[in-house]
Amino acid sequence: MSIFHILHLVGSAENEFYCDLSRLYGKECVEATANPSHYRFSIAYVTPDRLWRFPTSLSREDINAATPLSLSQAIQWITEQNIDLVLPQMFCLPGMTQYRALFDLLKIPYLGNKAELMALTAHKAKAKAIVRATGVKVPYGELLRNSDTPNLRPPVVIKPANADNSLGITLVRTMDEYQAGLEKAFQYADEVLVEEYIELGREVRCGTIVKDGELISLPLEEYAVNQENNPIRNYEDKLKRDDTGELTYAAKDKKKAWIVDIKDPATRRVQE
Incomplete structure (x- = not known):
């Protein structure tokens, strides 16, 4: 071999x-x-x-x-x-x-x-527009540049348009929090996405591979969220620094993330 x-x-x-x-x-x-x-x-x-x-x-x-x-x-x-x-x-x-x-x-x-597809998916507003065009429900939002004034009223989620791992994301519940949320997001990108806050449900992710031309969905992974303490997943929910200063995972335990049972109704709904 x-x-x-x-x-x-x-x-x-x-x-x-x-x-x-x-x-x-x-x-x-x-x-x-x-x-x-x-x-x-x-x-x-x-x-x-x-x-x-x-x-x-x-x-x-x-x-x-x-x-x-x-x-x-x-x-x-x-x-x-x-x-x-x-x-x-x-x-x-x-x-x-x-x-x-x-x-x-x-x-x-x-x-x-390929690179061109990665460029689309890395930009949240562009990716959102594409999936919305296929009929997938997405929250209403607007793309802002630094001099723009937002029109959406709280509660909203503010996020950099092309940052990863929840860098710069903020859940804004009042107008008093708005400016700080925008300033935080603009530290990571020239464009910022402001979206209406959708009340908490379940947060899952699903990987997909192609085998012999066929799309195959992998088992779902679910993340712990709760309305009181963790209504959105922040950077701190994903990554942290250990005692030596090395970057490491914050969600690598079964209390924070787990594989969803394939019999769970969410599995079929997401994979389809």
Whole structure:
């Protein structure tokens, strides 16, 4: 059996937060899927200065020990490695778009969606408009730039249009809270989405894969929310720093997140 050579694309061209986020997911993926009889792993690590490194692991020590390379040097290294597949694990906007498109140019296949689709889904207002056009119910909202005045009255949810992991999100219940919520969101993006607040229900997510041209929905994951203390999921509900300063998960226990029973009516409703 031939060994499949996979390049893990990790890091961020934007900032250290997204570097840490990517490294968190990438490190766990490498450890969870390691199988030398089937896969050979290489790692490409991009830093905010747009330099590339090819460390032997995703430990800080190995990343720092790796030689920084320019884009042209990195392309030369990659094209000499006989890569079978790239596994993108960058979460900044350039990482989800431009760096995927690079591998289209190099004609190296990668797992996941193409750059143009990622650009749409990364922008909340654009993604919302597309799903609304297909008949999916979405909350009423408006897209604002810094000089715009919102028209919606509280309660509203304010969020940056293209930030991830609940960065900059605020539930505004009174007019007195409005300006602070806008200022917080504009710290993360040039455009902000203001939406009517929908009373709390259940929060679930569902991954989907394509196998032999067929869409296959994965089991639902549900997150703990409650009207009194946790009406929306904030950044603190998803990520935190440990005692050493490393980024880690805040919801990796069964009290905060769990897999939904496949017999639960929500499973069929979401998957359909």
